[in-house]
Amino acid sequence: MTKAIISINHVTKDFGSVRAVNDANFEIAEGEFFSLLGPSGCGKTTLLRILAGFEVPSAGSIYIDGRDVTLLPPNHRPVNMVFQNYAIFPHLNVASNIAFGMRRSGLSKAELAERIEEMLELIRLPGYGERGAHELSGGQRQRVALARALIKQPKVLLLDEPLGALDKKLREQMQIELRQLQQQVGITFVFVTHDQEEALTLSDRIAVMSQGDVLEISTPGELYEAPRSRFVADFIGTMNFFDCIVGDYRGGVLSADSAELGPVRVACTTPPAAPGEGFVLAIRPEKFQLVFDDAGASANTVRGRMGPSAYLGDRSHFYVYLEGRNEPVSVALPNLARSLDRIRGVDQEVWLTWPEDAAVLLPREE
């Protein structure tokens, strides 16, 4: 990992009797696109506001660019923020909004005007300087908020759900622009979102938070393919969970038993628990294959009944009911040519199979 630009050392924040952030302890590397992801109320925004200087941690310290900023007010920190509702100043036009933070920059009027024009180019709103704040659309406000922060050339840009207020199409477009912009300016971005898809698309690394705790910090790929806890596995994408009992472990392959799946074989480097103990097997919907002929009773094969399905254009989702399991198993298949021709509909007898390296092993949580 390259040099850390932010280090968060055992930071805890209490609001009265509510613990908003619980012992957050990690670093963010220079130039990284880092996301704080979690459901609302998980503490991600509080942590961001602590980085910005709007909240003082109850315990712990924050270093930015090697300096202890824990008690430094927001106006003395080398970070800038893009607010959730953009907080564009309503009484100023676009150029004055962008120039707001440059009062003490020492630039001449002409230099400043040039910088503003550069920023307007960067956010692809050239010639918008004289527009009033109320004349801007949501996407434009968002870009002006970005320019207003970036013109300060901060070490770190903090973004508080900046895409939440935009509609889906615009949001996807802004995601791409945001990522390009970040690579262009090379500034560290700390991005707060509750939208896991957004976090996966944008981030170099993601910290998943829940109820004040940072559960896991990983790359998007690791979070999706090898989550380390049931909460993360469940929160990122869709996941099917099965309780299993550890059996033999030989040659990198674990044999296990599941009441719902029957005999199971999983490739793993170490067994998740001692023989005879329980663990949770997690399988993504797209790792399954649907088989329509009797596949017999081998490992990693289970018989089920077709439940409701949904056609999503590029892929289809199915629910498959297993014997002895109340909730259906989620299965997703790409809509390749003719591959689904043999589906007859609800109650059809099908077999699910999955490869040995498709499943994730998780500890059983009490």
Next chain:
Amino acid sequence: MAATRLKLNGLGLYAIAYLGFLYLPVAVLPVFSFNDSQYVAFPLKGFTLRWYDELADSYGLLNALGNSIRVALCVSVLSTVLGVFAAKAVTRYRMHGRGGLIGFIMVPLVIPEIILGISLLMTFSLSDVRLSLVTVGIGHLLLCVPFSMLVLISRMEGFDRSMEEAARDLGENAWGTFWRVTFPIIFPGVVASLLLTFTISFDEFVLAFFLSGSDATLPLHIWSQLRFPERLPSVLSLGAIIVVASTIVVFVAEFVRRRGVQLAPPRA
């Protein structure tokens, strides 16, 4: 969109009667201020400007008008300044007993003025403060701060706190944030507060009656003049001038307010 024609049903008649009741008495003022007779009675006599002439010569009246304007100006500015601070404190900081504090400041709104007047008079005489326009001003301030607060709290609550945070984030200190962001955004509220408190102080009678000493404010002076029938017409002419002036002020204030509304951010 086609305008619906106003129908003269019961509700329409009520509205007309209501507006008449509201404005006819006010209209009487200018009408009789130009009437060439000492007595306020129909039929009208000839047209004259002599009451306005007399007004210009009436030292006592002009003096009282001056007193009232001075008191009202000081009171409106002071109470608006205090109102801005109080409203900012109440809306922006987490503090204990916030509700109780607001209630405490608002109490003068519901205490009968006559009680307030007597208690202030007692306080001043017990502490040997000579009654003057200053004591009137202090009494009016007590009365006006709650109104300033009401107007400014609603304005403060109406705009997003993150505006101020954004200013801090962009490098402004608390002072700069107030002048560059908070004040421009609450400016229409400030104007409204100034006008409202000016008006309250300008025509306040009861407190002034108790606290003015020998310096009469305008309401006190007018009241004292009512004993002399021949002075009434010039009081009417003064009244007419005040009505016209306040109408102009209200229009200006409304103009400022609308500009403020336009500038306010659209609600997300």
